[in-house]
Amino acid sequence: MQKIETPLSEKLIKSLKAGDEVLLSGVVYTARDQAHKRLTGALAKGKRAPFNFKDAVVYYCAPAGTPEGRIIGACGPTTSGRMDAFSPFLIKSGLKIMIGKGSRGEEVSRAVKKHRGVYFVTYAGCGALLSKYVKKAKVAAYGDLGPEAILKLEVKDFPLIVAIDASGRSIYG
């Protein structure tokens, strides 16, 4: 299986095709509903994002608590569709790479195609298993959101499936 590392080059992103399975290593930022809302509000007002999401991989995830002696608790993907209202704006603002579960709306597919991004899905409902691939985790921003805070994760061989590729083709048809 192909191994890829962050930051993902434009060339690499373009080479990925819907349905391809890859293993990702590098840095991933978690962000879901409330973080998306807050991030969008900040950018719309001309403020800076609390992390440089232009080259970043954003993972729709709010992990369970971290048991003692572990790096992170269960940390699977949440339903991506809830982020559809925010994603086209964020993609236009520079976000290219997203990880979640499930299908996306037309507008997101179009934005991914236009800005040459990629939307990955990972094993849904497998949060315990996915915690094995996280090597470091710390709060990067919005700590007051609790589990919905933006976390900076370092992952190793995190399993992904390309769900929407840079040409806008979707695995869900």
Place this chain on the structure above:
Amino acid sequence: MRTISSKKITDVVADLAQEANIHLRKDVLLALRKACLLAGNARAKRILKAVIDNANYARQEKLAICQDTGMPVVFLELGQGVRIAGNLYKAVNRGIQNGYQKAFLRKSIVSGPLLRGAPKFTPGIIHTDIVGGDRLKITVLPKGFGCENKSRLKMFKPTDGIDQIKKFIIDCVSSAGPDACPPYVVGAGIGGTADYACILAKKALLRKISSDGTKLERDLLTEINKSGIGPMGLGGGATALAVNIETYPTHIAGLPVAVNISCHALRSASKIL
């Protein structure tokens, strides 16, 4: 009268909350193993294997099966001959708090549905049935919201046919599509009132997955598994593991039907006191 202390209830709810979130139900695991064995395409088989590996890893490492440790739904079957020493609902919520905290489960509950705010472990949802006898049965069902968001209710006309009801249930599953972690367990409630049909649909998820359901349940399962959604929505014959339907008498003017879908991580645990 038999007395049960609120302390005992708190402790049992705490244990059940942990058990449900960490140990996948045996019947669900068996159904997943069967689906994995029967999976025709390699990707579906691989995904189902990951789902089974996840359940085993969670049990072995005492981790939550899924990061969404749900909104805890607690069903109480309280015998008329039981006296509770202390406050029953406070005891249940304290149990949720203790269990979730101890097992490092997720704070997913916001106190204001509109204002949101910082998430907490509680409150849960408590459904109480008063029954005969002097026992108390407690069931904890941590319900993830990826699948809860796909719930539906439709008030059919009393003259509507079974085919229309079947179509509604199948459409619910189709519209959930890949989003709510298939293979699903589909709970449906038919009859009662609008509110009661919804409770029946949720209770249907507590029933053990078995192959000896009613003809309606078996027919629906066959139809749903022809949809091609499959594990993670990436194709295959395992879109649902089971369809469980509960029914209740209803009014001459109506026919409520509610659907409550569960993701493959259908978690619940019970104890009788």
